[in-house]
Amino acid sequence: MTDLGWPHTTPDSAGPLGWPGRDKPGPVPGPVPVPEPSLPDYRPVDLATDPLPPAPSEPVDRIRQALRDESADTPIGQAAAAAVRVMNPSGSHDFPKPARRRILTVANQKGGVGKTTSTVNLAAALALHGATVLVIDLDPQGNASTGLGAPHSSGTPSIYEVLLDNVPIADVVQTSPDIPSLRTVPATIDLAGAEIELVSVVARESRLQRAIAAYVDGPGSDVDFVLVDCPPSLGLLTLNAMVATEEVLIPIQCEYYALEGLGQLLKTIELVKANLNPRLAVSTILLTMYDARTRLADQVAAEVRSHFGDTVLTTMIPRSVRVSEAPGYGQSVVTYDPGSRGSVAYLEAAREIAVRGASI
Ligand SMILES: Nc1ncnc2c1ncn2[C@@H]1O[C@H](COP(=O)(O)OP(=O)(O)O)[C@@H](O)[C@H]1O
Ligand SMILES: [Mg+2]
Numbered sequence: 001m002t003d004l005g006w007p008h009t010t011p012d013s014a015g016p017l018g019w020p021g022r023d024k025p026g027p028v029p030g031p032v033p034v035p036e037p038s039l040p041d042y043r044p045v046d047l048a049t050d051p052l053p054p055a056p057s058e059p060v061d062r063i064r065q066a067l068r069d070e071s072a073d074t075p076i077g078q079a080a081a082a083a084v085r086v087m088n089p090s091g092s093h094d095f096p097k098p099a100r101r102r103i104l105t106v107a108n109q110k111g112g113v114g115k116t117t118s119t120v121n122l123a124a125a126l127a128l129h130g131a132t133v134l135v136i137d138l139d140p141q142g143n144a145s146t147g148l149g150a151p152h153s154s155g156t157p158s159i160y161e162v163l164l165d166n167v168p169i170a171d172v173v174q175t176s177p178d179i180p181s182l183r184t185v186p187a188t189i190d191l192a193g194a195e196i197e198l199v200s201v202v203a204r205e206s207r208l209q210r211a212i213a214a215y216v217d218g219p220g221s222d223v224d225f226v227l228v229d230c231p232p233s234l235g236l237l238t239l240n241a242m243v244a245t246e247e248v249l250i251p252i253q254c255e256y257y258a259l260e261g262l263g264q265l266l267k268t269i270e271l272v273k274a275n276l277n278p279r280l281a282v283s284t285i286l287l288t289m290y291d292a293r294t295r296l297a298d299q300v301a302a303e304v305r306s307h308f309g310d311t312v313l314t315t316m317i318p319r320s321v322r323v324s325e326a327p328g329y330g331q332s333v334v335t336y337d338p339g340s341r342g343s344v345a346y347l348e349a350a351r352e353i354a355v356r357g358a359s360i
Contacts, residue, residue, distance in 0.1 A: 079339030086128070086338035086347045093130025095351055096358035101216060103226040104283070105241040106249045110261055111232035114251040114288030117323060117333075119229040120147035121343070124332035125350035127182035131224040134173070134215075136208070137187035138241055139231040140194070145186035149330040150174045152186035160190040163207045163240070164197055169215035178335045183223075191237070198236045205236065205276060209244035234268050242272040247283035249353075252304055254290045254297035254316070259304070282311060284356075286349055290316040315348040 088094065106119045119135060127133040136159060137144040137152070145152035151174070152158060161167035162185065169185055176182035198204045208228070216223055227249075228241040242248065248269055252258050266282070273280045285308050291297045305312050317323070323342035326333040333343045 081339075082344050083337075083339035086125070086334055086343050088128050091130075095126065095129040095131065095354035097130070098224055098354070098357040101224060101226070102247060102357050103212065103228070103245040104247045104249045105228045105230060105238075105245040106251065107230040107238055107241065107265065108250050108252070108262075109232055109234045109238070109265055110253075110258075113253040113258070114286075114317065115232070116143040116147060116229050117327075118249070118251045118286055118288060118317070118346075118349075119144050119227050120327075120332045121323075121334050121346035122350045122353065123148070123182060123225070123227050124176075124179060124334040125347045126225055126354060127176070127179045128334065129347075129350070129354070131354070132181045132183075132222045133225045133227065134169075134183045134185070134220060134223045136169075136185045136212075136226065136228045136241075138191075138208075138228055138237050139187055140189055140191035141231070142187045142189070142191075143327065144229040145184060146330060147327040147332055148182065148184045149177045150184040150186040152188050154188050154190055156186060156188050158186045158188045158190065160188060160194055162211045163191075163194055164201065168218075169211050170219040173215075173220075178331065183220075195233075195235045195237060198240075205239050206243050208240035212244050234265070238268075239272065239276075242269065242280055243277050245277075246279045247281065249284040249286060250282060251286045251288045252300070253288050254300045256296060256300075258300050282308075284353060285312040287312065287316040289319040291319045313349050313352045315345055315352055317345045317349065318342060 106115045108115055116139065123133045123135045135144055135148060137150075138159060142152040157167065157172040159172070162169055162172060173183045173185050176184065198207070201207065203210070212226060216226075226245070228245060230238045230241050250262075250265065252262070269280060269282060285304065287301050287304060290301065301316060318341050320333075320340060320342035322337045322340040323333045326336035329336050332346075333340060334346055337343055
């Protein structure tokens with residue numbers, strides 16, 4: 001597990017890639033040091049063209065194999081074969097069930113890093129492979145609701161009523177039109193006022209925790225995973241998510257400045273852990289929008305892995321137009337274009353999360 005006390009940030013100690021300096025503050029000249037790869041045989045690759053190793057063991061190998069099934073000798077055939085693996089039409093429960101229910105907060109106060117996209121697609125992939133999944137949209141923009149095909153126009157019963165009016169989750173939850181074992185608590189624009197309205201409410205930071213507890217003790221007792229999609233801020237909504245969960249999943253975009261602000265996020269998690277929720281920990285870091293053509297993406301990935309070690313999933317999510325198109329159709333990329341690289345990568349990331357949780 002990562003040492004969450006790190007890093008000790010000072011404003012003028014930004015290192016390469018925006019990462020705060022550790023020992024000596026001050027600018028760090030020269031090229032960015034890329035540590036010797038200590039990853040288990042992980043090299044970013046063009047997933048469609050690199051040769052296959054004999055036995056797929058690492059996620060990247062399975063992605064390659066999924067994308068070029070031997071029985072399919074045309075690109076369309078290969079995509080179709082990958083799609084079948086993702087969509088799992090037989091409905092087999094081929095991911096391990098969690099040892100106990102897992103509640104994950106997907107948080108990063110930076111906007112546009114892939115929180116919502118990851119929440120939606122990991123949830124869809126887990127649900128397609130045997131889990132019952134509840135997604136809670138905690139962002140007033142309601143992007144996760146859009147991506148999961150859950151109506152969320154103003155006035156729709158939503159997480160706002162759950163947090164402010166004590167309405168049970170069971171009364172506002174919607175079942176996915178595409179995946180029966182996937183449920184969404186939508187967010188409407190009404191939630192925009194909640195940060196302020198919550199301030200004067202009793203037990204303001206544990207409203208979500210109580211609501212989830214009541215749901216899983218009753219009508220939601222079949223839920224295996226709860227994923228909470230946070231807004232891009234560290235306000236009362238994100239605080240509610242951190243109090244309600246044990247695991248934080250941090251998506252990190254493979255871009256310049258990706259690591260800036262991470263120290264603040266880790267400090268917030270430490271504060272919540274010390275004062276409100278001793279079980280809280282960063283369990284998972286997911287590298288998103290990885291572009292194999294840029295050296296920068298590799299540098300960011302290496303930097304993140306050197307600091308966070310095994311917390312970082314081996315699978316990285318590639319930058320892909322299909323991923324960004326899917327919400328326009330009210331879908332995850334997993335259902336919109338299941339044979340695409342982004343979809344297969346989210347399937348593999350979900351598999352890693354499921355496997356890790358099974359051994360806890
Ligand atoms: N792997 C990806 N490839 C291409 N575009 C992506 C990818 N992941 C996310 N995006 C796009 O980037 C934007 C920000 O992603 P989003 O998940 O909404 O971030 P956040 O929730 O952290 O603000 C969205 O337009 C989304 O469609
Ligand atoms: Mg979002």
